[in-house]
Amino acid sequence: MTTRRGRPPRDADVLSRARILKEALALVDEEGLAAVSMRKLARRLGVDPMSLYNHVDGKDALLDGVAEVLLAAIPAPVPGGDLRETMSALAHGFRAAMLDHPRAAPLVLTRQLASMTALSPVEAVLGPLLAAGYPPDRAVHGLRAVLAFLIGTLMREVDAAPTFSGTGDEGRLADLSASGLPAVAAAAPYLAVCDHEAEFEFGLGILLDALAP
Amino acid sequence: MTTRRGRPPRDADVLSRARILKEALALVDEEGLAAVSMRKLARRLGVDPMSLYNHVDGKDALLDGVAEVLLAAIPAPVPGGDLRETMSALAHGFRAAMLDHPRAAPLVLTRQLASMTALSPVEAVLGPLLAAGYPPDRAVHGLRAVLAFLIGTLMREVDAAPTFSGTGDEGRLADLSASGLPAVAAAAPYLAVCDHEAEFEFGLGILLDALAP
DNA sequence: CTCCTTAAATCTACGGTGTAGGTAATTCAG
């Protein structure tokens, strides 16, 4: 174990991992995930594309980094609260963080992250569950069930069509009636409109009722 | 409204939408989603890349098509069964279909599909729910809650690390103990191992208990 | 039959991508 040798990073350096991740998130917010490229990101930073590789391991690792930035925005719940409140607060915090950056959210929802930032919310849920007397295996099951619901809900919420205009609906509805899907046709008005907020509360309520009554 | 004119597709044509989608699914199964390219797919079919565009609208539409192929593999439930059995059978059928093609499953789980193939399972769930007296809005809420759980669970299940070998675990565990995440450390054995089957049944059970007791 | 419309398959070419490999400048530990 020797001391570090050679040139350390200096303050005058143009780039830093943090600056790159921040600009990448802005790029995703503005133009969407598909529009992200190392070259475009470098252009925005006024820098040669290859310079990014001094701070980031490649495009995939860059996007992992952006995902972690999003995760880090989830507020830690107050430590003393009761079980249900804690889980509910975390779920709402998670949702709010994703909805703040809907176009980047798939990065979090799609990848399984192993970093410490990802583990911190896990700790915040697991702690109260264990303290409430849950056996560890049940606690993990419950945590994963809620997380699965959150991920699934947010995936729909996040890349939903911007607005479901009424135009053309009648034609589609006529198609439905004629297509041998009577239940779909009957519920079509409710299928067409998505009250994300209400559906989030509905599903979360079911799960929390079962886990933390 | 005149009769169709000109050359119709002939049997001797090398390509067909179905053949393309089948080969694309095989390619995804073998090499993963990231490895799919129009050129490689064409090579496998012994055909010029641009020929694919006569049968498919572009790469994105191609992947939509593959997703529909996956969806179409979900068996329709028996029409007479009771509500809980119907929903459970559909959930299990959905899961089985995804696990048959784990590398392609994200295509279904990530995109929101508007095709008829996607609507058919919806009908199969919505019908019994409405018949059981659910008001349409509650029925849609319940359907979406279950679907969200399925999607979230399968996303984790499908791109989980192949096997969580014991090697190196001790080092990571030591890291955890020292990192101020006591609950994570305590539950680490259960976090490390994923009994997907059991967790699927656990979460699905909670939701079905609430919706179809 | 001939003509005309249409679809399948091919070819070329363009602008974009991620990143390997190499170079010059700078800063420090020894």
Add this chain to the structure above:
DNA sequence: CTGAATTACCTACACCGTAGATTTAAGGAG
């Protein structure tokens, strides 16, 4: 000073999705 380390830049390569034009062949309309 010497040498390792780090940043930023540049060039170059292989690959990508697909627009556009061209050739070939199959019917139906006349």
